[in-house]
Amino acid sequence: MPKSATRMAHDAVLDLIIESEARRAHDLKLAETGATGDGLKEFTDVIKQDIAAGKIIEKTYSFDKVGLNLFLPKFSSQASRLVGVTLTGTSTFITRDASGNVLSQSTTPYSKSWGLDTSSSASHLVIVNNYTDLAPAP
Numbered sequence: 001m002p003k004s005a006t007r008m009a010h011d012a013v014l015d016l017i018i019e020s021e022a023r024r025a026h027d028l029k030l031a032e033t034g035a036t037g038d039g040l041k042e043f044t045d046v047i048k049q050d051i052a053a054g055k056i057i058e059k060t061y062s063f064d065k066v067g068l069n070l071f072l073p074k075f076s077s078q079a080s081r082l083v084g085v086t087l088t089g090t091s092t093f094i095t096r097d098a099s100g101n102v103l104s105q106s107t108t109p110y111s112k113s114w115g116l117d118t119s120s121s122a123s124h125l126v127i128v129n130n131y132t133d134l135a136p137a138p
Contacts, residue, residue, distance in 0.1 A: 009066045011125040012085040012114050019043045019127075020059045026051050036119045039127035055103070056096040061110060063089035069113060070137035084113040084131035 018034030021027070023046060031043045050057050065088040070081040091110040095103045115129035 005068050008068060008085050008116055008125060011116060012087060012127065013063065014124060015127045016061055023047050023050060024056060024058050033122050035127040037128045039114065039129055042130060054098050056098070058094040058096070060092045061089060063087050065089070071113065071131045071134040072137050074134060081137045082115055082131060082134065084115050086113040
């Protein structure tokens with residue numbers, strides 16, 4: 001795998017680790033070090049929901065496949081293709097109440113494609129867009 005592809009895959013996983021810790025800790029500032037733009041909104045929306053519900057969510061990932069894919073932009077077929085990191089595996093969620101008591105645990109399939117870019121708040125590439133619903137480029 002070329003060096004830039006390895007970096008993109010590494011940084012996407014790092015961003016999801018940051019997202020998991022930010023969610024567990026209800027830390028919106030920490031979330032900003034793993035995502036920006038629409039990607040950050042996706043992260044902070046679930047943190048705000050957890051806070052409102054008085055719950056702590058511990059989320060872990062296990063990936064069995066990582067790939068780089070080209071996607072078609074949503075609104076313009078003439079625009080440049082988008083490069084995304086596709087991660088496939090599972091997500092495990094442990095839901096706790098405010099006292100730390102386990103309320104539930106579940107594991108679900110995980111398959112998402114993320115667009116990454118630079119950010120002034122981080123030294124690594126951060127998640128900027130969810131490309132999961134975009135069409136693959138021919």
